[in-house]
Amino acid sequence: MRGPHSAGPWTDGDPPLELTAFVGRSAELAGLTTALGQSRLVTVTGVGGVGKSRLAVRAAARWASGDLARGTPAAGWGRVELAPVRDPQFVEYAVVEALALTDHTTRLPRETLLEHLAGRRALLVVDGFEHLVAACAELVAELLRKLPELRVLATGRRPLGLAGERLFPLAPLGGDEAVELFADRARTQGVPVADTAEVRELCRRLEGIPLALELAAGRLRALSPGQLLQRLDDRFRLLTGGGRDALPRHRTLRTAIGWSHELCTPAERLLWARLSVFAGSFDLEAAEYVCSGEGMAAEDVLDVLSELLAQSVISREETPTGPRYRMLDTVRAYGADWLEATGDAGRLRRRHRDWYLGLATWCELEWFSPRQREVAARVDAELPNLRTALESCLTEPEEAHLGQHLAGSLWFCWVGCGRLSEGRRWLERSVELESGYEQSRLKALWVLGYVAILQGDTVPALQALQACREQAERSADATALAYAEHRTGCLALVTDDMARAETLLRSALERYQEIGELNSNVLMGQVELAMTRAFQGDVPDAVRLCEDVRRVCEDHGERWARSYALYVLAYAAWLDGDPAGARELLADCLGNAHAFHDLLGSVLSIELLALVTVTQGDPVEAAVLQGAAGRLWPSVGLPLFGSAYYNAPHEQCEAAARQALGDARYAECVREGAGLDREAAVARALRHREVRALGGLPAPRGPVPGDGEPGTRGEAGKQTEPGKREPAASPTRKGGETAG
Secondary structure (H helix, E strand, O other): OOOOOOOOOOEOOOOOHHHOOOOOOHHHHHHHHHHHHHOOEEEEEOOOOOOHHHHHHHHHHHHHOOOOOOOOOOOOEEEEEOOOOOOHHHHHHHHHHHOOOOOOOOOOHHHHHHHHHOOOOEEEEEEOOHHHHHHHHHHHHHHHHHOOOEEEEEEEOOOOOOOOOEEEEOOOOOHHHHHHHHHHHHHHOOOOOOOOHHHHHHHHHOOOOHHHHHHHHOOOOOOOHHHHHHHHHHHHHHHOOOOOOOOOHHHHHHHHHHHHHHHOOHHHHHHHHHHOOOOOEEOHHHHHHHOOOOOOOHHHHHHHHHHHHHOOOOEEEEEOOEEEEEOOHHHHHHHHHHHHHHOOHHHHHHHHHHHHHHHHHHHHHHOOOOOHHHHHHHHHHHHHHHHHHHHHHHOOHHHHHHHHHHHHHOHHHHHHOOOHHHHHHHHHHHHOOOOOOHHHHHHHHHHHHHHHHHOOOHHHHHHHHHHHHHHHHHHOOHHHHHHHHHHHHHHHHHOOOHHHHHHHHHHHHHHHHHHOOOOHHHHHHHHHHHHHHHHOOOHHHHHHHHHHHHHHHHHHOOOHHHHHHHHHHHHHHHHOOOHHHHHHHHHHHHHHHHHOOOHHHHHHHHHHHHHHHHHOOOHHHHHHHHHHHHHHHHHOOOHHHHOHHHHHHHHHHHHHHHHHHOHHHHHHHHHHHHOOOHHHHHHHHHOOOOOOOOOOOOOOOOOOOOOOOOOOEOOOOOEOOOOOOOOOOOOOOOHHHHOO
16 A cells, blocks of 8 residues: 555555554453454554554554464555544545555546455455444445455544444553553653552543554653642542543543643644645645644744654654655544634645645656655645645636646646546546636546546547637637647547647647646647657657657656657667667666556557567566556557557567467466566566577567558558658557656
């Protein structure tokens, strides 16, 4: 799964380092691991802060490492955190995101889950579902019904209520373990704590609830255990009318949180409340902007934040984008109540929205820069907050234009980082609203058309682009008109209308030049123009155009559009009899496409690498790569787009491999490749191997077989111009526009 708990879609072995300070729970861990071996759906229930998530992560790691009675290693486990998800409709998107699954088609996320998990013995940890019970229960029920090898470990304050669900109630820590945890957390504060009567009574009064114990330990720099006990006892007596009867556990935790809140300084309480507007994690810059003003200066936020960190109100985690902070949902909910009570919640939500509008605008600009990968990582980390900002804008009529602007500005996230399905959902919602701000709606329209094209949904794409163009012409919006024309040219390209595609793309590029527009979109337009030239037999012109794109990209540090230019150049190198040069270009292309979760760019590169590989004399590896590509195509769309241009090199590769291996061995190698997941397929494709020359299969030079002589018809049946070469296949039919 993606996120702080794993580097990949699935995790096995030891749990992450941030959870290694796992105190006690040995009996519960053994019991939960056993339960997972016996039941396909296990739900850990208990009060907030009792440690459900940590226990579930430990049990999942043990299960995945094969530490079960039968000793069978598992395929792995993935965890989805649902606390930041507010809209039930986004539960499926959250699961897809957590498991790092990418699908460019119009399929629903649930269909993607079912396909990717089919036949896999795996464990899905659904963490913190209690505010989304109905949506989670319905999804889990279908996954379990259709995926017999799947197990689900859920954590929540209540059951899912499904047939066959095995409940695993998690009680608070016992006396000895509570003291051990309290002492362990005290040591992190630099305060040694002995096992005294006062410490034991404090742990008893906190009923062994881990979160309550950690909050109490966070106060030991200022108060002794005895002082903590006295203050806590006074508050409990107040709530129970002076008696010493135990509060219900849910009230015990809330009381402990409230007591910790009372011990905060006014500035700490204020920041605690304001930080509750964040969804998921946040960084210091966001906290300084969103939470400052009206009684707190931006320069004071760091000091106050550090105190809340020391008191365990928030936690810190290291991520690829730097340090980030997180507040447990129970603690966040308490702060949110206080924020509402202050009457300042609306202002804070607006500041949160404004920060993420600004962040999206900055990221869009920096996408065309050496910081492109940093932008991709930043958006990945900020997605829960960006969703919150989008929801805020699109549910307030007077802010619809901001929602349109935000959804449109995130085009690089939807297209370049593999989130077409979610992006389309936000874009469609935004253009349905009348904002009164034409510019923002026009941008959302052309981005919607772009996304629909990449999903192969041509009718809605054409509708959106026509609406954009007509409105842009009426309002004389030169920028929107250029983008609408560009995307309409892309639509003509993917529907094989080469002449119209070339006309529209040339016109759009001229418009971009007139208005001074230069970014990744413009460069993709030039790559697409190169595709039209290649389709029409002028490979040298396609090379000229893509070499220019390559140069501009390298001048600006751009990697995404550059990868598609390299793809075209690699194909040209293969045609020119330089398979080694083609392989080098394709390795660069594939590495970047995969880093951006660009599934189409990845599968096209693997397909062409298969052809290069068989040319270099390794038909076994070529067949394996064709099998790997075949597994990926359903997540992109129709294999090879049903195009003779794309299919020709595939068929040429297959024919050569079959001739060398025989039908049976070829099919066996293809099956081996089909067994590789995306990570394994990319690793296999990028592996450098020594190859021998395969007799009778030289790399092509000049016209490839079936091209025909100048002035004749090539293999695809199209008339070539004298002096031009009809390629065996187009370098790419959707060009850079299909990246994502």
